[in-house]
Amino acid sequence: QAGVAKGVAVGGGGLMAVIRIYVPIVPYRSNMVEETADFLTSHFGGATVYHDCRGVWQDSDGLKVVDTISVVESATRERLTYEQRLAITDFCLYLRRELKQDAIAYTISEGELYLV
Numbered sequence: 055q056a057g058v059a060k061g062v063a064v065g066g067g068g069l070m071a072v073i074r075i076y077v078p079i080v081p082y083r084s085n086m087v088e089e090t091a092d093f094l095t096s097h098f099g100g101a102t103v104y105h106d107c108r109g110v111w112q113d114s115d116g117l118k119v120v121d122t123i124s125v126v127e128s129a130t131r132e133r134l135t136y137e138q139r140l141a142i143t144d145f146c147l148y149l150r151r152e153l154k155q156d157a158i159a160y161t162i163s164e165g166e167l168y169l170v
Contacts, residue, residue: 070166072129073098073142075149076109076159079122083152087124093145094128097138101128109159134162 073094077087087103094101109121139162146158 070129070131070164071134072127072161072163072165073134074125074127074161074163075142075146076107077124077126077149078109078153078155078158079124080153086149086153087126090124090126090145090149094126097141098128098130101126103127133164 075090075094077090079087087105091101091103104125104127107123107125109123111119111121113119142160142162146160149155150158
């Protein structure tokens with residue numbers, strides 16, 4: 055098929071980490087998504103923000119709770135160091151306090167990066 059990359063990597067593949075921080079939207083701290091993007095940009099060179107996402111979870115009574123969240127994502131071609139992981143955790147603890155949340159979710163996924 056014309057136009058199909060067929061798994062050919064342009065620029066090569068390499069180890070990559072993708073960091074995602076799930077930021078609840080609260081009216082009293084509307085700047086926290088931008089602050090999260092700034093944090094990831096300063097540590098990893100850039101960030102992408104996905105607005106108006108839904109977070110769905112069960113509370114301690116088993117009731118479904120739906121929150122509006124933004125997902126702030128950054129990617130790097132390097133394996134994360136212990137210090138970088140600690141900085142992400144510390145930033146999420148800061149978010150938890152500022153947003154008055156029981157928890158803030160984040161993920162770190164390591165895998166291959168291909169530019170095609």
